[in-house]
Amino acid sequence: MTEGDELFPGASKADGYNESVPPAHLRAVPELPAEPLGERVTPGAGPSEPTVTATRGQSSESLSASFRADLEGLQNPKPEPPKKRLVGGKKAQRAYEAEVEAWERANRIASMRRRLGGGRTVLVSNQKGGVAKTPTVICLANALAEARQDGSIAAWEAAEERGTLLNRVSGEPGYGLVRLLRNARELSQSRSVTELRGYGARLETGAYVFGSPEDRDVFSGPDVETIHGLIQPAFDMTIVDSANMVRSEAFRTALELADAVVIPMTVNVDAVMKLFDTLNLFTEPDPLRKVPFRRDLYKRVTVVISHDSEDEPEGIVDKTKAALEVAKVPFVEIPFDKHIRQGLAIEWSKLQEPTREAYRRLGARVMESVA
Template sequence: MSALAIEITGERTAVARGAGAEEVDLTADKGQSIHAVIAAYSRKHSADAGAPVEVVVNEAGRTNYLTVEPDGNVSRSLPTGPIAAAAGREVPQVDVAPEPVTMSVAPIGHLPVSAPDTMWREGNVQKQRPPVPWQRPNPDTSVRRSQAHASTRSTRPAMSVLAAPEITPGSSEPARTGIRGRLNAVLNLGLAPKPESAEMRHRAAIAAITGPIPGFSIVTVANPKGGVGKTPIAVGLNAVIAQHRGAGSTVCADVAEVGGSLADRVSVPPRAGQDVLALVAAQAAAPGSIRPSELSRFLSRQPGGEDVVAGIFDGFDGAALGYDDVESLANVLSEHREILIADTGNNRLAGSWQWATSNANVLVVPVPLRRDAAAAAHRMLLDLAAAAGSDILARTIVVITDGPGDAPMVEIEAVDAFLEVGVHSVRRMPFEPLFASGERIATSQLRSTTTESLTVVAGAVVELIAHAAG
């Protein structure tokens, strides 16, 4: 991974230096921020190199570390190695890791070698092995035997030398896309994809999606500006996660105060009674009695195995979804699903909106390249950070979406503003005609670039869920 060291020397000036390169003076034009110039320069450097670039920006003694991908995605990071300093200037170094601690780790799925003999496993539950009544060992001999066993276990390898070497998922598979993929298909070769290629990023995202998570988690898709693509993003993430984690692992719920467009956008529309309030009412009538077979009555199963809970139907005159309603919904779903994707409305004062944002393990914010949509999202994040602390920003992913009528210059300023307030990462999604059409979304009809982008975003979401547990 190449590196850039950039020092901001004035309100509109900066100096950039990379390994083996001369100093480059950066200057912002009138009406343009120096941060926007730095973002554009870093993106061009990454695109020219065809690989991610690690950028360290030093401004008045404060240092920010960013990783810029060739496709324009930007995320905060810690340095992976030494970063070249500009001539005559020092770049502050950060101690990114404590002293290493040596640990003995057993292979996944096997009992640790140091575990007592009385422990055994059944599924994912660790239990005490029941004692055998006719065995009553002499205390003295049992002590000597346990010491001997402990000595033997301390020198015994955790895995047999005859075991086949571990295979990292996706690493040994031949390339299927790009030039190498075409060569493999035409010439029957086995060329592996480049480590920094889009295909390897896609495979890494799939590996992240299928990884372990701590339990029931809530992913909230929010932006108080209407028409920014919250529902298509929620539907897409729901489908991609279910595709790789398995059917019935995730559910998307419309938690808008008076119902949103989720029921009108999914491939299989919900029937009467398959909505949030009906499920909440059933839970209230018989608390704790909803079993998986009964839960399916309230969910609309989609072709990919993902589930959907619609918003409020017209039959509930005068009803509105409140804070307690969404909390009851989550309590029921937490017993049967791993992930709840909350598709929010536009009313920030609604109790359902406040529950979804305050309880989110991960916040996904769709932002079209329009100044009004970017400003609304930015104000929302500032307010959430003021109310709940900056921790929510570290669990936020902003998804920049392309579309007709976009203003490309807004992207540089928006990305810079979101990263400046502490957003975890900013991802980019290409224009998807099916999302913009207002028609029902069949994920099999999405463009391949859209599916790949959704997979990368979903991988980042699950990684945040997993790391939060650690």
């Protein structure tokens, strides 16, 4: 047993994992049937209460100057990589590296702007609380919405009990999920994206966030399915904020509806242990048979390593990366950002540029995983 195995015992289950030849003990799981999307309605201005003013093609004021230039200059959906110079010395090498960086940024934008031909659902989950799940949901939604600029990204709260999603966004919260459930029949008949948007909060990038502005009863599985059935057809991608209880009815239903999974973690041993416990949901069946076994999602998992402190324990990140590489699970690192650490409403324009760029990398990775 290696030192990494002692710290992360769950990681050893993935040793020798081969995407083309799954482990023998894993049983095949049938793919879920595709849900009909229905007719999409071109969004316009929102209702008078709460005020919603987004329109398709609207630019975000929060776009950084460099990212805006990249966005406006992107012509080819998949730009060609730069050709390496064989002569020219250090100056030519630096120029080539700058071209590579620009090409990588352009590819990230192209990935995030890709049309999916039907809505996709990304579940953000970890069995431990306090690991930056909600900031990950909000910032991922912002990164994708900033690139797409068309109001096609939404996030919503699928936790069985009222979560903190709306506490971390600014602006009017909208009517909320309780009223959305109450009016589900009318909304399903009208199929109006404009009307639906009035139940959520619009972020500065044009993403919409649906949460619970007031106390509510526990969400059941049918509640989660109803909310998904209303929100998912109206957006190209929905990002779902889950709670920690993986055997709850709400989580089980959200997992069944997911097309990809993002697992956030902060840099401490407990968070890493729960990271691998969550990963194990996709490598072996729940012994109590209360959690759907979605082996198909293993190839569409992305781990987010969030640095939430300037003084972190040494060695944990390196060991975690090594274990994830053995398990063939991609990861994205998010640098420490005081704006997120404050615990208040997250405003995309107030994040440091390296933080925004890291979430753009996450957005590109997630879009590639569901394409």
